Amino acid sequence: MDLFESLTAKIANKNYKIVFPEGTEPRIIGAAARLNADRVLKPILLGNEADIHQIASAKGFNLAGITIIDPATYPSEGFAAMVTAFVERRKGKATEEQAQTILKDPNYFGTMLVYMDLADGMVSGAVHSTGDTVRPALQIIKTKPGVHRTSGAFIMQRGRDNERYLFSDCAININPNAQELAEIAVESAKTAELFDIDPKVALLSFSTMGSARGDEVTKVQEATKIAHELAPDLAIDGELQFDAAYVPVVANQKAPDSKVAGQATVFVFPELQSGNIGYKIAQRFGNFEAIGPILQGLNKPISDLSRGSNEEDVYKLAIITAAQALQTT
Numbered sequence: 001m002d003l004f005e006s007l008t009a010k011i012a013n014k015n016y017k018i019v020f021p022e023g024t025e026p027r028i029i030g031a032a033a034r035l036n037a038d039r040v041l042k043p044i045l046l047g048n049e050a051d052i053h054q055i056a057s058a059k060g061f062n063l064a065g066i067t068i069i070d071p072a073t074y075p076s077e078g079f080a081a082m083v084t085a086f087v088e089r090r091k092g093k094a095t096e097e098q099a100q101t102i103l104k105d106p107n108y109f110g111t112m113l114v115y116m117d118l119a120d121g122m123v124s125g126a127v128h129s130t131g132d133t134v135r136p137a138l139q140i141i142k143t144k145p146g147v148h149r150t151s152g153a154f155i156m157q158r159g160r161d162n163e164r165y166l167f168s169d170c171a172i173n174i175n176p177n178a179q180e181l182a183e184i185a186v187e188s189a190k191t192a193e194l195f196d197i198d199p200k201v202a203l204l205s206f207s208t209m210g211s212a213r214g215d216e217v218t219k220v221q222e223a224t225k226i227a228h229e230l231a232p233d234l235a236i237d238g239e240l241q242f243d244a245a246y247v248p249v250v251a252n253q254k255a256p257d258s259k260v261a262g263q264a265t266v267f268v269f270p271e272l273q274s275g276n277i278g279y280k281i282a283q284r285f286g287n288f289e290a291i292g293p294i295l296q297g298l299n300k301p302i303s304d305l306s307r308g309s310n311e312e313d314v315y316k317l318a319i320i321t322a323a324q325a326l327q328t329t
């Protein structure tokens, strides 16, 4: 079964509420209208109601039954409760006065709806940068016990036979150290399983099993060792060049003893430059559909779109976000 058919079946009838802070963006409105019409989930659009309806009617989108919340006119009691919850969560890092201003930002407002269980997940980033989209989640939702860093994974899929992989971290950690990279690898395996990918995890480098030297290579070697300690039962190996990880004949030559080389399904990049560039090359040259970034390791699901996303990407990432909610509700 197609991944999205199977995820849609899993979340059907759960009525998950997914909040979209960029409620006046046509790609968001279009995706929300479809998600609502398909009865996949309950979208909440943030923004000025008149503006949203005007854009929807110009584009022919039907918003009947969709909740619209305008943070500017949110009931004062509800806003006061939000301010109190935010100040308490930030523990001395924001005053009440600062909170009043911060919570006017739609990404903070939407994240607070999730934190306060008024929504089950959030999808944003079609207009905002990743930093502006995820910072509220890092500060408010925070990571699950035992996870130190959230990271951003992409499901990469292509073709009718559902060729599907996971790439990470393509979104968050600019230069993770060995410990952080190991944790990203282990979290990525869990994300892969959630989306029906059998995790065989390759820690990528420009070196395969010591073929080159340098601090960058040592970091990946150390991360592989730590990842083995963190998850001894996981199929995980490194350091591997991409061809050694992906192409069986190259794997035979470069890493003949590896149980991952040549058959990797989860590709962990050594730092963000290569991760972000790598997924976009596979997407734009390789015709892979890139769904994400899916934020891993957070207490509740928050997803960050690429600003290059289209309506279909928004639709699919909302389904992924609701599917993550299955794990947390």
Ligand SMILES: CC(C)(COP(=O)(O)OP(=O)(O)OC[C@H]1O[C@@H](n2cnc3c(N)ncnc32)[C@H](O)[C@@H]1OP(=O)(O)O)[C@@H](O)C(=O)NCCC(=O)NCCS
Residues within 6 Å of the ligand: 093, 130, 131, 132, 134, 135, 138, 139, 143, 148, 149, 150, 151, 170, 171, 172, 173, 174, 276, 293
């Ligand atoms: C994600 C990012 C915005 C966070 O940067 P930042 O806001 O400057 O982070 P700070 O160091 O000020 O930390 C802010 C808070 O987030 C937390 N945090 C930062 N990075 C985190 C991570 N990876 N996981 C979990 N928490 C994190 C900090 O602990 C801090 O929490 P606190 O305020 O409760 O103490 C930054 O790492 C970044 O810009 N990454 C690249 C994003 C990007 O452009 N990607 C490419 C396109 S997808």
Ligand SMILES: CC(=O)OP(=O)(O)O
Residues within 6 Å of the ligand: 125, 128, 129, 130, 170, 171, 276, 292, 293, 305, 306, 307, 308
């Ligand atoms: C994930 C990503 O690269 O996001 P953007 O294209 O918005 O920078």
